[in-house]
Amino acid sequence: MAYDDNNIFARILRGEIPATKVYEDEHVLAINDINPQAPTHILVMPKGKYVSIDDFSTNATDAEIAALIRATGKIARNVGVADKGYRLLFNHGPHSHQEVPHLHVHILGGRPLGPLVLRKE
Numbered sequence: 001m002a003y004d005d006n007n008i009f010a011r012i013l014r015g016e017i018p019a020t021k022v023y024e025d026e027h028v029l030a031i032n033d034i035n036p037q038a039p040t041h042i043l044v045m046p047k048g049k050y051v052s053i054d055d056f057s058t059n060a061t062d063a064e065i066a067a068l069i070r071a072t073g074k075i076a077r078n079v080g081v082a083d084k085g086y087r088l089l090f091n092h093g094p095h096s097h098q099e100v101p102h103l104h105v106h107i108l109g110g111r112p113l114g115p116l117v118l119r120k121e
Contacts, residue, residue: 001093001101003049009102013047023075027067030075030107039110040081044072050103052092072105081109087116 004010011017013029022042023030033041046068050056056065076082086109091098 001051001098003051004101005049007100007102009043009045009100009104010049013045022079023071025067025071027064028071030071033106037106038108038113040079040086040107042075042079042107043104044068044075044107045102045104051101052098052103053090054092056103068105072107076107076109079107079109081107085109087113 008017012019012031019031019034021029021031023044027047028044029047030042030044033043046056046060046064048056048060048064050060056068060068072088073082076086086107089106089108090103
């Protein structure tokens with residue numbers, strides 16, 4: 001999947017579309033999801049042009065990788081989900097239903113989340 005400079009996250013990063021910022025630093029932006037699936041649903045994304053975790057882990061600098069991981073933990077602590085637990089979710093490619101071709105991790109929490117994947121009967 002090629003990077004699309006007009007994807008919604010690229011446009012948010014450029015300030016063309018408003019978003020509720022939760023956190024920002026040199027390498028990372030975090031926003032509230034506009035269609036939350038849990039009481040806490042935050043999207044954490046690198047500012048660089050990465051399509052997926054595969055692309056990011058292969059091509060990002062060590063500073064970018066560290067910044068994304070550190071920011072994710074810091075945000076979870078800051079919004080109060082770290083004590084009871086939360087889920088981190090990266091989607092990659094069509095089988096995962098990745099909707100936006102810009103790497104982002106979902107922080108989901110604030111209630112019991114149930115099983116990660118529905119079990120096949």
